[in-house]
Amino acid sequence: MSASLLFFLVLLVGASAFVMGRSRAMATAGGKLSSLHSLPGYHGSYAAIWALLPALVVLGVWLVAAPPMIDRSVLFHLPTEVLNQGSAPAELALGQVKSVARGLALLSDTERSALDSGAINLRDAMAAKGIPLASAGEAWMIESATDFNRMTANSHLAMAGVVLLLAIGGAVLALRGISQRFRARNRVEQVILGGLILASSIAILTTIGIIGSMLSEALRFFASVSPMEFFFGTVWDPRFAAAGQAGQAGQFGLLPLLAGTLYIAFVAMLFAVPIGLFAAIYMAEYANNTVRSVAKPLLEILAGIPTIVYGFFALVTVGPFLRDISGQLNGLVTGNYQSFIQAQSVLTAGIVMGIMLIPFVSSLSDDIITQVPRSLRDGSLGLGATRSETIKRVVLPAALPGIVGALLLTASRAVGETMIVVLAAGVAARMQLNPFEPMTTVTVKIVNQLTGDLEFTSPQTLVAFALGITLFAITLCLNIYALYIVRKYREQYE
Amino acid sequence: MTDMTTSLAGSSPRPAVSRRDIGIKRRYAAERRFRAYGIGAISIGIFFLGLLLWTVVSKGYTAFLQTEIVLPITFSEKVIDPKNERATNPAKLMTANYPLLVRDALVQKLGIDPNNRADVKLATDMVSASARTQLRDVVVANPAIIGQTVPVALLAEGNIDSANKGQIDVTVDEANRKVKDKQLAWMQTLAQDGAMTKSFNTGLFTSGASSRPEAAGIGVAALGSLYMMLIVLALALPIGVSASIYLEEFAPKNKLTDLIEVNINNLAAVPSIVYGLLGLSIFINFAGMPRSAALVGGLVLTLMTLPTIIIATRAALKAVPPSIRAAALGLGASKMQTIFHHVLPLAMPGILTGTIIGLAHALGETAPLLLIGMVAFVVDFPGSPLEPSTALPVQIYMWANEAERAFVERTSGAIIVLLIFLVVMNLGAILLRRRFERRW
Numbered sequence: 001m002s003a004s005l006l007f008f009l010v011l012l013v014g015a016s017a018f019v020m021g022r023s024r025a026m027a028t029a030g031g032k033l034s035s036l037h038s039l040p041g042y043h044g045s046y047a048a049i050w051a052l053l054p055a056l057v058v059l060g061v062w063l064v065a066a067p068p069m070i071d072r073s074v075l076f077h078l079p080t081e082v083l084n085q086g087s088a089p090a091e092l093a094l095g096q097v098k099s100v101a102r103g104l105a106l107l108s109d110t111e112r113s114a115l116d117s118g119a120i121n122l123r124d125a126m127a128a129k130g131i132p133l134a135s136a137g138e139a140w141m142i143e144s145a146t147d148f149n150r151m152t153a154n155s156h157l158a159m160a161g162v163v164l165l166l167a168i169g170g171a172v173l174a175l176r177g178i179s180q181r182f183r184a185r186n187r188v189e190q191v192i193l194g195g196l197i198l199a200s201s202i203a204i205l206t207t208i209g210i211i212g213s214m215l216s217e218a219l220r221f222f223a224s225v226s227p228m229e230f231f232f233g234t235v236w237d238p239r240f241a242a243a244g245q246a247g248q249a250g251q252f253g254l255l256p257l258l259a260g261t262l263y264i265a266f267v268a269m270l271f272a273v274p275i276g277l278f279a280a281i282y283m284a285e286y287a288n289n290t291v292r293s294v295a296k297p298l299l300e301i302l303a304g305i306p307t308i309v310y311g312f313f314a315l316v317t318v319g320p321f322l323r324d325i326s327g328q329l330n331g332l333v334t335g336n337y338q339s340f341i342q343a344q345s346v347l348t349a350g351i352v353m354g355i356m357l358i359p360f361v362s363s364l365s366d367d368i369i370t371q372v373p374r375s376l377r378d379g380s381l382g383l384g385a386t387r388s389e390t391i392k393r394v395v396l397p398a399a400l401p402g403i404v405g406a407l408l409l410t411a412s413r414a415v416g417e418t419m420i421v422v423l424a425a426g427v428a429a430r431m432q433l434n435p436f437e438p439m440t441t442v443t444v445k446i447v448n449q450l451t452g453d454l455e456f457t458s459p460q461t462l463v464a465f466a467l468g469i470t471l472f473a474i475t476l477c478l479n480i481y482a483l484y485i486v487r488k489y490r491e492q493y494e
Numbered sequence: 495m496t497d498m499t500t501s502l503a504g505s506s507p508r509p510a511v512s513r514r515d516i517g518i519k520r521r522y523a524a525e526r527r528f529r530a531y532g533i534g535a536i537s538i539g540i541f542f543l544g545l546l547l548w549t550v551v552s553k554g555y556t557a558f559l560q561t562e563i564v565l566p567i568t569f570s571e572k573v574i575d576p577k578n579e580r581a582t583n584p585a586k587l588m589t590a591n592y593p594l595l596v597r598d599a600l601v602q603k604l605g606i607d608p609n610n611r612a613d614v615k616l617a618t619d620m621v622s623a624s625a626r627t628q629l630r631d632v633v634v635a636n637p638a639i640i641g642q643t644v645p646v647a648l649l650a651e652g653n654i655d656s657a658n659k660g661q662i663d664v665t666v667d668e669a670n671r672k673v674k675d676k677q678l679a680w681m682q683t684l685a686q687d688g689a690m691t692k693s694f695n696t697g698l699f700t701s702g703a704s705s706r707p708e709a710a711g712i713g714v715a716a717l718g719s720l721y722m723m724l725i726v727l728a729l730a731l732p733i734g735v736s737a738s739i740y741l742e743e744f745a746p747k748n749k750l751t752d753l754i755e756v757n758i759n760n761l762a763a764v765p766s767i768v769y770g771l772l773g774l775s776i777f778i779n780f781a782g783m784p785r786s787a788a789l790v791g792g793l794v795l796t797l798m799t800l801p802t803i804i805i806a807t808r809a810a811l812k813a814v815p816p817s818i819r820a821a822a823l824g825l826g827a828s829k830m831q832t833i834f835h836h837v838l839p840l841a842m843p844g845i846l847t848g849t850i851i852g853l854a855h856a857l858g859e860t861a862p863l864l865l866i867g868m869v870a871f872v873v874d875f876p877g878s879p880l881e882p883s884t885a886l887p888v889q890i891y892m893w894a895n896e897a898e899r900a901f902v903e904r905t906s907g908a909i910i911v912l913l914i915f916l917v918v919m920n921l922g923a924i925l926l927r928r929r930f931e932r933r934w
Contacts, residue, residue, distance in 0.1 A: 189830040193744065199736035200745070203758045203804070206797050210768060213775035275535045282532025299539045304920060306858025308887045309550065309909050312894050316902060317549045355542045362539070386521050388528035409763060416765020418861035423894060443767050443861070450774065450865045464865075468771040472764065479763045483756065 003063055006160050010059065010167045014052040017171035021047030024178050038185035046184040049191050050174035055167035062159045070151045077147065079140050093141075096133060101145035101152075103131040115142065210472065217465035224459045225252050230466060236429035236440075238449065238460050252463050254470065256429040260346070260439035264425055265414035267350025267435060268357055273407060275354075276361025283362065284369040285391055296363070303359035311423030314352040319343035319424060322351075326436070341436040344426035350435070353420050357410050364406035365399075368486075371493050372398045401492075405485035412478035416471060418443040442467050550913070554906025560695035560708065561650035561658040563621060563684060565599040568643040569633060573598075580637065587637065592629040596621050596648065603689065604680050616676055622649040624709035649697070650690070652707040652900035654681065658690065661899060672899075698907060702873045703884070703892070707900035710893070712908045714872050718788050718883030719857060725792025725879065726799055726856050731849050733796075734803030735838075741804075742811045743833055762801035769798045770862030778866060785867035786882040794862050799852040806848020810841040843930035850923040854916050860887040886912050 022044035029036045036043075075083075075094050082093050103126040107115065114120050122142065123133045178184070222230070233253025279299060283292055320343055327339030341347060372395050380390040396403070426438025427448060449464040571578070574590040600617045601608050608614065625648045632646065633639060649655075653672040656662050658681060668675050684690035701711030745751040773794035777783045783790050814837050822832040863869075868888050876883035884892075890912065893905040 185828065189828060192830060193740075196736045196740035196744065199733045200738075200740045200754060202733055203737060203754060203761060203800065206761060206772075206800070207757050209776055210764070210772050213772055213780070214768075217775055275538050278531045278535035279539055282529070282536060286529060286532060295536050295540070298543060299536070302539065302543050304854065304916060305546070306860065306887055306912065306916070308858070308860045308890050308894075309546070309913070312890065312905060312909060313546050313549055315894055316553065317545070355539075355546070358539045358542075386525045388525045389521070391528070412763055413765075416767065418765070418767045419891070422861075423891075443765070446767055446771070447861070447864050450771075451867075451869050465771060465775065468768055472768050475763065475765055475768075476760065479760050480756070483759050 002156075003059070003159075006059065006163055007056075010052060010055045010163060013055075013164070013167040013171055014048045017051040017175065018044040018048040020171075021045075021175055021178060024175055025184070028178060028180055035180050037181055037183050038188075042184040042188050043178050043182070045188045047171055047174040047178070049188065051167045051171035053191070054170050055163045058166055059159070059163045062155075062163070066155045066159070070148065070155060073151065074144055074148050078144060082140075097141055097144045097148060099131050099133065100126065100141050101148040103129045104142070104145050104149060211469075214465045214469040214472065217462055218469050221459055221462035221466045225463070230254055230463075234431065236445070238463060250460065252459065252466075254442075254467070256431045257440060257442045257445055257467070258470075259431050260425065260429070261415055261441040261443070263435070263439060264346055264349045264353065264421060264441060265411060267346055268353035268414045269407070269411060271351055271354025272357035272361050272410065276358045276410075277365055277403070279358070279362040280365035280369060281391060281396075284366050285387065285395070296366075299359045299362055301359075302356065303363075305356075307356065307417060307419040308423075310352050310356050311419040314348050314420060314424035318352055319345070319348045322348055342426075342438055344424060344438045346425065346435040346437065346439050349421050349425035352424055353414055353417055356417070356420065357414060360410045360413060361406065364409065365403050368399050368402035368406060368489065369395060371402070371490065373493060399489075401485050402489035405482040405489065408478050408482035408485070412475040412482070415478070416443065416475050418447065422447055442471050446471075547913075550906050550909050553902060554908075554910045556659045556661070557698060557903045557907025557910075558695050559659070559692045560697060561655040561690060561692055562647040563650050564645050564647045564689045564691065565596065565603060565621075566643050567595050567599050567629065567646045569595065569629075569640045570598075571640050574633065574640055587634050588630060590630070590633070592626045592633075593618065593623075595629060596625050603687075604683060613676065616674060617680065620651055620654045620677055620680065622651050622706055622708045624649055624704070624706060647691075647693075649708045652898060655708055656899050656903070657681065658685075658692065659903075661903070695907075698904070699911075702875070703871045703889070704873070707896070707898055707904055710901075710904055712886060712889055712911060714875050715884045715886045715889035715908075716911075717875055718791070718868070718872070719886040721788035721876070721879045721883065722792040722795055722885060723853055723857060725789065726796045726853060727849070729793070729796045730799045730803050730852065734800050734849075735807055735845060737800075738804050738807035738811060739833060739838070742808045743829070743837070758801050758804055762805060765861075766798055766859055767861040767865065769794050770865030772797065773862060773866045784880055784882070786870045786872075786884070788876060788879040788881075788883045788885075790866050791863050791868055791883075791885060792879065794866060795856040795859060798859065798862065799856045802852040802855065803845075803849050806851070807841070807845045810844025810848065811837060813844060814840045840932070843926055847923045847927045850919050850926070854919040854923075857919070858887055858912065858916060860885075860891055863888050864891070886915075 022040040025036060025038075025040040025043035026033070029040075033040070071094060074097060075090060078090060078093055078097075083090055100122065104112070106129045107125065111120075111125065115122065115125050122138070126133050230252050231254050233251055234255050235251045235253045236256045238250040238252060279295075283296060287295065322341045322345070323339045323343045326341035327337050330340055331337035376394050376398055377390055380394040381387070385393065421441045421444050425440055425444060427440050427444060428438050429440045429445070432439070446464045446467050449461055449467075573594050574580075574592075575586055580586045597614060597618045600606070600621065601614060604617055606613050606617055628648060629646065650658065653662065654677065657664070657673040657678065662671065662673055664671070664673075664678060681690060697709065698711045698713075699716075700713040701709060702714030704710040741751060741754065745754075773790055777790045777793055778785055818836055818840065819832055822836045823829070827835065863885050868884050869892060870882050870884050872882055872884045886908065890905055890908045893901050893908065896905075
């Protein structure tokens, strides 16, 4: 019996438990519904929950847990000469046994007897069913595969029996408990509350998952490369193991990547902060409703555009433009039309990222500026200050903590941005100060190390997780501090 | 602005100003400058928005047209099946030398000497190499066509397509140009004959990845994105709403719920690439799910979208006035009934708006998908979320890395399609809010 059919049957049991529970509750009420503690629907739901919940939990656990257990038991019974070769060949043999098992299920009886008597080769028999075998195949494989098939079938049968028994048993138990005074609604609501709690714990689980998974992979990386070398190394040269130099580890210095990340984020902030801040001030203090209702959504469109589009914009428009204009400038000044800005450079990535950040700065600061109480402004204006003086001397100082928080949130976004820098910043990891040259970032290297063919044992791929946890730690600190400031600021004026 | 200058001019002759100089002129000038900075900042922002959209649209609108060359193809039995064995060996029709048919038709149409190898090569280069599969499909679908001469519209090669759209500078020296003078002349002949036409590019929406720009499309990637959006919707909406209901309505105010709250705000600001690492290590490495599958992509995007949905839902629940709850509770409803029967329906517009915005964000997300192997060359439509697939933004990323001019056009075209989806989703969210949102 397949798992999906079983699932469907359990659902069927649940549905009938619901209907029966409801009608049973109505029957016990004897035409006077108000004598029931809970509405009949709750009695039905209660029965359905008893039918579904235990059965589906067992079904899920079984589906996850049974295959590895069968694998282990088959692996354990492989011939000793295979097992003695070590774990990797044994795993390989297990894989072959499983392919054979799949093929055996497709064979007809006559084909099977021909195979058992040795009339046809195992590999040919499998190939005829569209299953390629790496080796010629040996007799013990057929034996193991038969075992495998038998155990799988047994497991499926047992699973079907247990699950159906649980479903029907649960339903019967719940139905027998139905009476006029039975508090079905409270029970059902408890289950729903449990579900709600489970859902909200997913947020915590995600964080634990992020930290746990990255930490464990990063620790595997630090087993082969010392943390000192990683955090304080100044050379990034991971050297993908080529033929003949497999022993070479390469150098994994974080500093050039970190320098590039911070430099590009700095340029982006340099571009975005004045524009975003002035836009926010104008929007909050000067603009009338019409201007505000047009300009604010227009700027916020910038925040809704996917970052890959910004990356493309940098690649085909901003980068070539900067390169050409720098060539023209150079030509006008020195007569040598060699461009000094490269198409992929810190400046290109910084400017385009800055454009992306404008709406973040402006809408966050806008919110914060409008939270400054009216009375402060009125006081200042009443003393004869102009509006700009009021803004500069009263509103902005009052809003400063909140604005700093907003800028930190924006900076964390700049540090974690990926697609723009992948397309616009270049891949050369080096430490230098010229904004017209390409540099690279932590996120670019995570993408570089993890796209393509992977094997999860080499430091070349595991380093991505060490980079990831560094990035996570940086943005986490920025976020927590920023959220703390913003929260405190909000409390101050509430 | 003008009001202010006149009032300034009017106030200057007042004796008070002349008596005690408080620098009013200087201060008003500073005021005007300050205002101008604000207007300038907003204008710069809107200018860049316009520049970005203009770049994409001006480079991309031509991608919706595709040059086709209509040739009378003679499905000659001599070429397709010289030994007449198709009845016994159907594979013969699959492997026949179809490019030869195209060559013959072109040579005849353009009046080229069949023995002039260089010219024949130039001419056949004008037709996309995808003509082979196109003709094969025609013949396999209808073997009776063999022996007949039928006009077939073939895709033009990418560079010819670009030249036909006027994107290739013909004044450049011929040696440095992808399209040669002879080809340009033939293009003119074909165009005068009405054999070279531009038609709506349906292939852009129905095909998958291809190394030839003229045959590449976003159909397969769009299907992958659709799978992922459905998974995100099916998981993130119920989980997000349940979590928000618990946190907003039931959770006691203590250290733990405070932690969850800070945690959710944090997750909303975690870089998206970190979610990719999470997906790679947990879903693929640990749980053994297939790489490049839309299922894994959907799960990763679900985790990424959850905080957005939770924050929006909590705001929507908070906006429902306490009087509604008090009334329901007063009439004897349980707390659970109050929330599910009264509060939740009233908060629904806000929740759906937040969900749509979250989905739009997930639709445009690229970075985490790169890490879970969705940078894949996928030609066929994925039959299920477990099969290898790619996504719209990832397809854009892959095309952006191609060098050919025709791919720039395709990339912009795909971006236009993506932006249209996003605009429709956001408009939907705005309309939903306008239509159903209640101010209490």
